[in-house]
Amino acid sequence: MKKLWRCGVCGYIHEGDDAPNACPKCGAPKDKFTQLSDGEAEKIYISDRTNDIHMEIINLAGRIAALAQEGIDIDLDPPCVALFKDAIKESWVIKQRSKAELEGHMKRGKW
Ligand SMILES: [Zn+2]
Structure with a gap:
């Protein structure tokens, strides 16, 4: 399963090995992203x-x-x-x- 990251400002979900440098939705910086647990990510994919x-x-x-x-x-x-x-x-x-x-x-x- 791929890694998912959630923007702590707007809730945007990013898919990738690392968080994006800036949120594509709100522009928040990388340090505002937290990686979702496998359980959280699975809920999103299923x-x-x-x-x-x-x-x-x-x-x-x-x-x-x-x-x-x-x-x-x-x-x-x-x-x-x-x-x-x-x-x-x-x-x-x-x-x-x-x-x-x-x-x-x-x-x-x-x-
Ligand atoms: Zn955002």
């Missing part, structure tokens, strides 16, 4: 793909809402408009459910 999937689902939910809004704007007939309104509500639930799960991952170091 959750990486799952977090990506949640983010893609969040993006897709946004696309569903945008498509449904287009359908509402076209206004072909009342059943279509009702269905599109439901789709917007449901896409919100899908999006917020994944966001809540990601928030939990961040609090537990799975990020």
Whole structure:
């Protein structure tokens, strides 16, 4: 497993044999970085793909809402408009459910 380092100022995670000279996010110097334990690093690696999937689902939910809004704007007939309104509500639930799960991952170091 590769070494991971966390910026003590902003939380950015760097991957490499050594900490970076400056944080790519906030510019903090190298001495602000601490190496993560193997256990902490493993949590980040094992959750990486799952977090990506949640983010893609969040993006897709946004696309569903945008498509449904287009359908509402076209206004072909009342059943279509009702269905599109439901789709917007449901896409919100899908999006917020994944966001809540990601928030939990961040609090537990799975990020
Ligand atoms: Zn930083």
